Amino acid sequence: MTYPRCGPAGRRCDPAHGRVRVAHDTAGTADAILLAFEAEVYSLVFGLKSEPYGDHEFGVFARSRGHWNGGITLAPTGMFSLSLAGDRHAPHPHALQLLRELRERYPSLLPRIEQGLFEHYLPYKEAVEAGIETNDPFLRIANAVEVWPRIKPAHVLIEPIKGQWRVEIAFTTDWDIEHTVAAIYSDWQFIELNGSVRGI
Numbered sequence: 001m002t003y004p005r006c007g008p009a010g011r012r013c014d015p016a017h018g019r020v021r022v023a024h025d026t027a028g029t030a031d032a033i034l035l036a037f038e039a040e041v042y043s044l045v046f047g048l049k050s051e052p053y054g055d056h057e058f059g060v061f062a063r064s065r066g067h068w069n070g071g072i073t074l075a076p077t078g079m080f081s082l083s084l085a086g087d088r089h090a091p092h093p094h095a096l097q098l099l100r101e102l103r104e105r106y107p108s109l110l111p112r113i114e115q116g117l118f119e120h121y122l123p124y125k126e127a128v129e130a131g132i133e134t135n136d137p138f139l140r141i142a143n144a145v146e147v148w149p150r151i152k153p154a155h156v157l158i159e160p161i162k163g164q165w166r167v168e169i170a171f172t173t174d175w176d177i178e179h180t181v182a183a184i185y186s187d188w189q190f191i192e193l194n195g196s197v198r199g200i
Contacts, residue, residue: 053090058082058099061091067159069200072099074106078153080169083200085159095158098167102156105188111144113169113183116193117151118144124175139175150174154182155200170197 050063061068067083068091074080084095121141141147154170170182180199184191 050088055091055096058096063088067157067200068095072103072156074103074153074156074169077106077148080153081155081200083155083157083159094165098158098165099156101188102158102167102169109169109183109185109190112190113193114144114147116183116190117147117171117173117181120181120193120195121147121150121173121175141175147173154180157182157200166191168194168197 053061053063053068055061058072059070061070061082061084063069063086066085068086070082070084072080072082082099084091084099086092086095118141125139125141139150141150151171151173154172155168157166157168157170159166164186167185167188168182169185170180172180176195179196182194182197184194
C-alpha cells in the first residue's frame with residue numbers, strides 16, 4: 001500500500017494506524033526532533049495515544065509533549081524526574097544509551113557539578129553581603145562540597161539540540177528558589193551550569 005508523504009527524508013505515514021515510517025537512521029541529528037514532532041501531530045490529528053513503554057532497566061515510560069517520561073535514582077543525590085527524546089513508539093535508542101552511561105558516570109560528574117553550583121551561589125552571597133538583597137537567616141555555604149545539603153534533584157532531560165545529543169541534569173536550590181539550574185553535558189564534556197532551565 002502507498003501512504004501519503006508526510007515529511008522529508010522518505011517518511012510516509014499511515015493515518016489508519018498512526019505510523020510514521022523512516023527510511024534511514026536519524027540518530028544524533030535534527031531529524032530525531034522532527035520525527036517526534038510529526039508523530040505528535042499525527043497523534044493529535046487522528047486521536048492516537050502512545051502506549052506506555054517498558055524498559056527492563058529503567059521501568060515504565062509514559063509519553064507526553066513529545067518526550068518519554070519516567071524517573072531515575074542517581075546515587076547519592078536521589079530521585080530525578082526523567083524525560084527522553086523519541087518517536088511515538090519508544091524512547092530513542094541513543095537516549096536510552098546515554099541514560100545507561102549517565103547512571104555509570106554520575107559519581108565522576110559530581111565534582112564539576114558541585115563546583116558549578118557553588119559558582120552559581122557566590123553572586124547571591126555577595127549580593128546579600130553588600131546589602132543589595134536580604135535573606136534571614138542568611139544562607140552560608142563555605143565551599144563547593146557544602147552545596148549538596150542545599151539542593152534537591154529536579155530532572156534529567158536527554159535530547160538532541162542542533163544535531164548534538166545533550167544531557168541536562170537539573171536541580172532546585174535553597175538560595176534561588178525561583179529557578180531550576182542544570183549542568184549541561186554533550187559527549188560527556190561539561191558545557192555550562194545553566195541558571196534557569198524549564199521544567200519537564
